[in-house]
Amino acid sequence: MDYERENEFIKDIKSVFKEVVCTVKRERRIEIELPSERLFEFATRMQKNWDYPHLSAISCVDWIKENQFELVYHFWSYNKKILVSAKIRIPREDEPHFESISSLWQPAKFFERDIHEMFGVVFDGNDDLEKFILTEWKGSPPMRKDFITRKYSIEFYGERKYNPEWMKELKKLGDSNDKN
């Protein structure tokens, strides 16, 4: 396959953002790696110039060995029908800050709120970073790689130890059933 449409669009992107790395993953899917300070400009251009009205999702990946968070912005166009994933890297700290794109897309507020809860990334410019799903949460953000789920779950919710007496009880119950 020669990915004609995809390569044409990449040419458009390259004419403005010269330093970015663009790859065609497969048909109708482009991946772009760009420096974090140019993301807002890129998103603005996607929305205003390149006919991308839809922000599908924002996701976050924790690269603990490289000490970085990766934010992935997925854009979708109804006319071009090409999904663009823009990837940026930010340093991995206790409270890393990054700019919000909620002024361009209102729904971005929810994605950013979710990432703030699960990874602890603070989005400047988003006025609503309250607790989202884990309303009673205390402790460090649970989706970080250095958060040990097993330890937390034992500490907060306990663990039921197996008791062989239960099996005897159940077996007795089963035997009485067989007689009936």
Next chain:
Amino acid sequence: MGDLKKGKLTHRTVWEKIADKLRKRSLWMLHYCTGCGAVELPPTMTSRFDMERFGIVPYVTPRQADILLVTGYLSVKTLKRLILVYEQMQSPKWVIGFGSCTINGGMYWNSYATIKQLDNYLPVDLYIAGCMPRPEAIIRGFNRLIEDIDNGSAQNWKKYYLNYEFYKKNQEYVFGEVNTNLDIKSDIKRFKIK
């Protein structure tokens, strides 16, 4: 779980025995579904397994319900609502833990958001093991509950009043302080719990 003298709790007067005989055939189950276990309830309710032949009917308000069937995993957020619902129900009331999630966490043994032992937070009368329990198992569980009500051993709802501090401590440990407006003293007086 406290040092309850079983003999005292299960002691019933004649009128209570008669009342239990009547109660056991008109149990209303609160139609509150947590987790995925609720998919086994439609076949249990409807014509194939037909739990209404035992007098068990799903009902929508906690005030009129007798059974609280906890169907599946409970996140901390849901547990908070469940406790509010439980405290609104009129005594005598019975809690059934349904599925392995309520017993030891089940497949959520490693989860950061779900509780693993329901009996730390609510007095459970009966557990139905399985993931998921089939409708036959649910029917058998209900039958067991009916037997227990009849012979007077299903008195765990009294434990909630007597060991309220234990339950409250565990509840507050996972989701912080909540004022549920439960008047323990007057309830103990009203239901004559000793």
